[in-house]
Amino acid sequence: MTFDYPAAIARAQEAALAYYNGDEPTMTDAEYDQLLAEIMQHEVDYPNEKVDHGLFTAVAAGSAVAADVPHPSPMLSLDKVTDESDILKFLARIAEAAPDAADSRVSVQPKLDGMAIRARYEDAKLVQVVTRGDGRSGEDVTARVLRDNIEIAHLPRYLPTSAPVSFEVRGELLMSHDDFLASNANRVAAGKASFANPRNATAGTVRADKLEYDVQLTFVTYEHDGIPADAESQFLFADDLLNYGGGAHATGTAAPALVLEAIDLFGSDRATFDYPTDGVVLKATSPRVRNVLGETSRAPRWAVAYKYEAQTGETTIRDILVEVGRTGNLSFTAVFDPVLVDGSTISRASLHNVDLIADKDIRIGSKAIVYKANDIIPQVLSVTNGPDTTPWVPPTEDADGFPYEYAGKFLRSTNPADSVAALITYAASRDVLDIDTLGRSVADAMVESGLVSDLADLFEVSFNQLESLPFGDGVFGETRASKLYWNIAAAKEQPLNRVITALGIRKTGRTFGRRLAAHFRSLDALLEAMPEDLQQVEGIAAGRAEVIYSGVQHNRQVIRRLIELGVTSTADEAVSAGAPLAGMTVVVTGSTKGTKLEAYGRNEMNELIEKNGGKSSGSVSKNTSLLVAGEGAGSKLTKAEQLGVETISPDEFAERLGL
Structure with a gap:
């Protein structure tokens, strides 16, 4: 299909305008970024067709935004960096522009997803609030922001200072997750439709001509000059939101490692961060460095934004499934409209137990923000409920009339x-x-x-x-x-680890089935193991050891019968030090379809790696020895290349193992 260049530009500008005005989004962030990438590629391929659209040079992506109040200095957008190499190039640029080491510092701040504003104070009173607009001038929204039913944390209307000073602060007006839940509940109670997300709720509140319900907002300051010392406590500074070695990191010899570490740490925590965010902002803190590097028409050259892969998504809960697990505990699964999160489409999430469902007030029809815990397991982060939602009531008995009973926080079948x-x-x-x-x-x-x-x-x-x-x-x-x-x-001939896994003992599963088999090497030895013996197995602490010990003893007669019936009861010979993967940590990613590894599922692949002396891992890190990269390997391959990890194809891996 031929790429429609003019139509693509129009779609991108429409999406940008909706984003900046707080309207219902016309596409997701990932879809918008992909569209811009396609437009840019078309212009590379067909330079004669290129038109001046402002998508890559102007704030608000060239869309028509209200802008009638000039800014004393531009409120620019930020250029993006997409990977580690881009970050290192930026840090090198800062270091090169720094007159001395003291100037080569950068701050690592969360990239907040709200509405950029400039607020001016005169004689300890907030007198003007202006949006970023097109970056050169913005819209005066003072009257709307100062409405009686809007409460803004950390943007005080009056300051506790007697200093007759004038100054301005720049930052992000946004809704924390708590702000969003409270404001949306008030909006729904007033008979309005729920906002789609915190960012749209913020912009929609500011743009609304009439506001018939109470709204909570928060202001985070990222640029300021002249705040009186006795008024600083009234503001929330972006540098104080992260605590990974302090807000600022030196860009000396060890600095790149510190900055990358801070980015990785925040990437792990961001799903439960109090404020809507999708990345970090790196800024040179030295005025001299900023002056040397200057700015383009759209963005400063002394600051960049790094955006993580989308880790959260917005969707609607359609059902809550109840199933009985292998040990009799009931499991609950939220079923929702498919949504793209962190590179894959998900439509289900574990809800763990009844208390979690009640605490989050998850209902049928809830608008939900979902994420991947530890980048793997889908979870429901938060929900908002409108009048069309249906409260969910936990079941009390099964279809046969057997009652469910509580075992701690869990419901358990008595059938x-x-x-x-x-x-x-x-x-x-x-x-x-x-x-x-x-x-x-x-x-x-x-x-x-x-x-x-x-x-x-x-x-x-x-x-x-x-x-x-x-x-x-x-x-x-x-x-x-x-x-x-x-x-x-x-x-009966399946390996010992699978037999142990098949017992369904709590706190085991496939991973610990393999570890128990490798450590004890027989069902007889497992039967004789005491809790302190179980703690010698990797990953088994005291609590897990007690649960596994109890489960083994509860199944004692079953295990004895399995041995008598000829089911595998001993492990294969221990792996020798000369095994092909001895001492190696191996990650397998991407599709193995059409290769010699095609028949191996995830568990079988783990078994294959461990059988050959290696340790299987699900993520690439500095401890990774080998990456097996199939088709569509994606970000893991990129990270492996950046870390210098040996990378081979599935067929090369099979050949190495003699398959």
């Missing part, structure tokens, strides 16, 4: 058939015993017929019992029975 069936289904799954044909419906039939009451029973089931098993409107039948019977028989 033994239900929990056993869940356990059998889990044990039969691909990453555990890999018993094809044994899904939940078959497990339910086995339990309901009395054929299976624990894991060991599964390996005593005969062909005839399977063939005549009541199933659906008839019986299981010869064909399916034959397949399942031999799949169960084959499962």
Whole structure:
């Protein structure tokens, strides 16, 4: 399809105007950035078609914004840096422009997602508030900001000082997450539709001609000059929001490492940060350096913004699913409209327990902000509820009439058939015993017929019992029975780690199944292990050790029967020091489709790495020894290249292991 250059420019300018005015967003940040990248590439490919649109040179991306009050000095936008190499180039530019080491300092501030304003004080009184506008002049919104039903933290209307001074502060007017929840609740109570997000809520509040409900806002100062000493405590400074080695970092010999560390640390914390943010801002603190570097028509050359991959998304909760886990505990899953978060589309998130659902007031129809905890597990960060939402009530019993009971914060099934069936289904799954044909419906039939009451029973089931098993409107039948019977028989030969995992003991799972198998090397040794012995296993602290010990002893008779029935009870020989991956930490990323590793799932890949002496990891760091990069490797490949980590293809990895 031919790229429509004029239409793309119009779409980008429309999106920019909606963003700056606080209207309903016409596209996500990721979609906007992608559109700008396509426009820029088209201009590189077809320079004769290039027009003066202002998307890359003007604040507000060349859109028409109200601007009738000149700024004493420009309120510019910021250029973006996209990776570590860009950051290091910026720091080198600061260091080169610094007359001496004392001038080569940068501040690391959160990139706040609100509304840039300039506020002027005269004789300890707030007298004017102006938006950034086009960067050269802005819109006077003083009367709107000073309305009685707007409360702005850290932008006082009067200052506790007697100094007859005039000064101005520049910063971001925004809503903290608490501000947003309270303001949106007031808006909904007044019969208005919920705002889409804190940024739109802030701009929409300021732009509104009439405001019929109370609003809470916060002001964060990032540029100021002349604040009286006895009034400084009234303001919130951007430099004080981060505490990674202090707000400012020297850009001397060790400075780049300090700055990169601060960026990484904030990247890990930002999902639970109090204020809407999607990155950090790096600024030279020295006026002399700023003067040397100067500015372009759009942005200062002494400051840049680094934007993380989108870690949060906005969506709508459509349902809350309730399922019984393998140990009988109920699990709750929020189902929401698909949303792109941190590079992948998610539509479900774990809700952990009933208390969490109640504390966050998660309802059917809630507008939700979702994120990936530890960059992996989707979670619901916060919600706002309008009049069209339906409160969710936790279930009290299952379909058979068995009541649910609380075990601490968790609801637990009292139906033994239900929990056993869940356990059998889990044990039969691909990453555990890999018993094809044994899904939940078959497990339910086995339990309901009395054929299976624990894991060991599964390996005593005969062909005839399977063939005549009541199933659906008839019986299981010869064909399916034959397949399942031999799949169960084959499962006896699965490695020890999978057998341990199949027990469904709390606090274990596939990772600790592998670690327990590698450490104790037999079911007999695991049965004799005391809590203090379990603590010798990597990652098992005292609390987890007690839970695992209790689970093993509870399953003692089942484990003894598994041994007697010929299920694998000992581990393979220990990995030698000469193994291909001995002492290495390996990360596998991207698609392995069409390669020699195609048949390996995530758990099987972990087993393969550990079998060959390595340690599997899910993220690239300075401790990574090897990256196996398939098609679409993405950010992990980029980081590996930056760190100098050895990188090979899936087929090269397979060849190294002799597959």
